[in-house]
Amino acid sequence: MPGTLEATQGAAGPMPRGPRPAGSPGRFLPAALVLLLTLCLDPAAALAPELAEVEPAPRLSVTFNPKSRRLTWDCRENATDARCFMLHKEKGPIEIKPWGKACACTFNYAPLHGGVTFEVHATVRGRPVREELLYPNPGHEGTAARNFSCFIYDAGSLNCTWARGPAAPGDVQYFLFIENTKTQTEQECPLYSPDSGTHTGCHLRDLSALGFRNYFLLNGTSLAAPIQYFDSIWTAKEIERLSPPDNVTVYCNTSHCRIRWRPPQTWIPLTYKDFTYQLDIQRRHAGLGSGTPPVQVAGEAENEYCFPSPEPRARQAVRVRVADVRGGPWSAWSRPAAFAAAPNSPPQALTPGRARPCASTSRWCWAPSYAPWSSASSSEGLLGSVLCAPACHRSRIK
Numbered sequence: 001m002p003g004t005l006e007a008t009q010g011a012a013g014p015m016p017r018g019p020r021p022a023g024s025p026g027r028f029l030p031a032a033l034v035l036l037l038t039l040c041l042d043p044a045a046a047l048a049p050e051l052a053e054v055e056p057a058p059r060l061s062v063t064f065n066p067k068s069r070r071l072t073w074d075c076r077e078n079a080t081d082a083r084c085f086m087l088h089k090e091k092g093p094i095e096i097k098p099w100g101k102a103c104a105c106t107f108n109y110a111p112l113h114g115g116v117t118f119e120v121h122a123t124v125r126g127r128p129v130r131e132e133l134l135y136p137n138p139g140h141e142g143t144a145a146r147n148f149s150c151f152i153y154d155a156g157s158l159n160c161t162w163a164r165g166p167a168a169p170g171d172v173q174y175f176l177f178i179e180n181t182k183t184q185t186e187q188e189c190p191l192y193s194p195d196s197g198t199h200t201g202c203h204l205r206d207l208s209a210l211g212f213r214n215y216f217l218l219n220g221t222s223l224a225a226p227i228q229y230f231d232s233i234w235t236a237k238e239i240e241r242l243s244p245p246d247n248v249t250v251y252c253n254t255s256h257c258r259i260r261w262r263p264p265q266t267w268i269p270l271t272y273k274d275f276t277y278q279l280d281i282q283r284r285h286a287g288l289g290s291g292t293p294p295v296q297v298a299g300e301a302e303n304e305y306c307f308p309s310p311e312p313r314a315r316q317a318v319r320v321r322v323a324d325v326r327g328g329p330w331s332a333w334s335r336p337a338a339f340a341a342a343p344n345s346p347p348q349a350l351t352p353g354r355a356r357p358c359a360s361t362s363r364w365c366w367a368p369s370y371a372p373w374s375s376a377s378s379s380e381g382l383l384g385s386v387l388c389a390p391a392c393h394r395s396r397i398k
């Protein structure tokens, strides 16, 4: 069947590439490539016996199985000192040695959609032998899906999206396979979107088979033409999108306010030290995201941020977002939590320049005696919660 990985292997496998002396690669290589290309494009020409007669040397009959990523050759030639190479356009040459006397090399997962060339170098009956196998991506240019991307969200779901290749025939259908590179278990996408018509997305709710590194293969079929595949390797960490921080609450006494929030749930195990936060605290009439720049706060076991905010205070709202401390995109903003003052309080600027996180201001934040927290209740049904609570716990003093 054309268009499958297996078909490529079948077409490329029985190529009668004779060996050549190791000393003259430059002169022979272009001709070999042209020949290999010709053979791949025209499988009918795959058996060219006259070539074998021109170079009557041992042939290794190299084949590649993309499923197992194994490059194998004919054991009967008793080749010794074998070395295998994958000539990868981006990764360069990758060398693997076979185990013991095995007539096979197993390569690590690598994206193959750009086409690769394999080489086996060995000694057969005292002669150096070098055999190439071109492993192209079958099908016409532009038929593979484009703009393929995946992301893990809500700490346990995966969505992938892609677009039809610009040269893909009207009846093209795409299929997504995800393989855990550690367990080598492969699963097909259980739920494509749309369900009917050309698949351009995938939704996976059960991530239990997903690994830390995963091989994504997006191939396709069409009655009209062979469809090229696209493949990629992503770690779960690379593709996890952090959810916004949870449960943002604001407590105020008469002189200060304290914002607390919970870290996002993640699918990859992360600790509080892996997060950094931004707090966007704004007067409500100004609107979130305007004016005052956000405050940056490092992740703590208990995340909180205290700042002076004497009563009467203007109505304000805060929202929080999170990023990986090592970099990466910010999450969406949390739902805003509003905090307000007594009604009719005069407008009063909030000055995050003076605001300091609790931890660095233990003198006032962790003062041994606290006035009771006032009822800084919100006068209207605001979006978030406004709580009146005891002051910061003294037990957290380090």
Ligand SMILES: *[C@@H]1O[C@H](CO)[C@@H](O)[C@H](O)[C@H]1NC(C)=O
Pocket: 003, 004, 005, 175, 177, 217, 219, 220, 221
């Ligand atoms: C797509 O890849 C899967 C998994 O390797 C394979 O089983 C299937 O036959 C391939 N389909 C096509 C059309 O190449």
Ligand SMILES: *[C@@H]1O[C@H](CO)[C@@H](O)[C@H](O)[C@H]1NC(C)=O
Pocket: 076, 077, 078
């Ligand atoms: C490979 O080795 C086996 C056993 O040593 C021998 O019988 C066979 O003839 C050898 N084959 C070639 C092609 O030399």
Ligand SMILES: *[C@@H]1O[C@H](CO)[C@@H](O)[C@H](O)[C@H]1NC(C)=O
Pocket: 146, 147, 163, 164, 165, 166
């Ligand atoms: C892929 O994305 C790029 C940039 O967003 C866009 O210009 C292009 O049209 C997209 N390709 C397809 C096939 O949708």
Ligand SMILES: *[C@@H]1O[C@H](CO)[C@@H](O)[C@H](O)[C@H]1NC(C)=O
Pocket: 153, 158, 159, 193, 201, 202, 203
């Ligand atoms: C993920 O895909 C599902 C199904 O297509 C969709 O309902 C959901 O909104 C998507 N989630 C995100 C965060 O894009």
Ligand SMILES: *[C@@H]1O[C@H](CO)[C@@H](O)[C@H](O)[C@H]1NC(C)=O
Pocket: 247, 249, 260
């Ligand atoms: C939200 O945070 C407050 C204060 O930290 C806590 O009392 C409450 O239980 C939290 N709610 C949830 C659902 O965790």
Ligand SMILES: *[C@@H]1O[C@H](CO)[C@@H](O)[C@H](O)[C@H]1NC(C)=O
Pocket: 253, 254, 255, 256, 306, 363, 364, 365, 366, 367, 370, 371, 372, 391, 392
């Ligand atoms: C409000 O709480 C802060 C932080 O705990 C504390 O330093 C301050 O003295 C309190 N203010 C009043 C008026 O009680």
